[in-house]
Amino acid sequence: MTAKEILSHVDHTLLGVTATAQDYLKLCDEGLAYGVASVCVPPSRVRLCAEHLAGRLAVCTVVGFPNGYADTEVKAYETAAAIRAGATEIDMVIDIGKAKERDYESILADIKNVRAATGTHILKVIIETALLTREEKIALCKVVGDSGADYIKTSTGFAPGGATLEDVALLREYSPAHVKVKAAGGISSLEDAALFIKVGANRLGTSRIVKIVQGMEGSSGY
DSSP, X not given: OOHHHHHTTEEEEOOOTTOOHHHHHHHHHHHHHHTOSEEEEOGGGHHXXXXXXXXXXXXXXXXXXXXXXXXXXXXXXXXXXXXXXXXXXXXXXXXXXXHHTTOHHHHHHXXXXXXXXXXXXXXXXXXOGGGSOHHHHHHHHHXXXXXXXXXXXXXXXXXXXXOOXXXXXXXXXXXXXXXXXXXXXXXXXXXXXXXXXXXXXXXXXXXXHHHHHHHHTTSTTO
């Protein structure tokens, strides 16, 4: 798999709390230059990026991030506000505590509320696999499938662990065919990225892959 093919799966991400407007504009320009799937930025930076990109690249943002325990009405409001500002993709976080309680009905309702707010825009559901048992991950594959969401996503990148090949393979195996898989957190090389795609990831949330390709420009690998 070539670097260009890998880049087409990447949500080029910047969620650091100290990032400035210039950092986000640079992220957008890199996204355009390297052919990524989207840029992923905080809600407060969506309008800046959407106006700068002017429809040339998808703008993704996060909802209920990173802990997932905001009230469902707040998540829906945050989603609608982000879309008004120009977001075209939403990555929401479920309430992990409710997963631990096996309260899957509440999680399903939460996702459906956000799904209603997204309209036709892409919705990805972050389940934070590093904090879940195998049984909980499998149960959530069904919940996400029933919710109408487009993707199930491994991680926020803010938990103790990120994506693993085993988790991505598990999510792909137990998710319905219409639900795609996004791997995020700790993807640190082109080799890793290619393996995640091979085992079933359709998107990769990462801040590193573009930097790696920048470092190898002019080589036969790119």
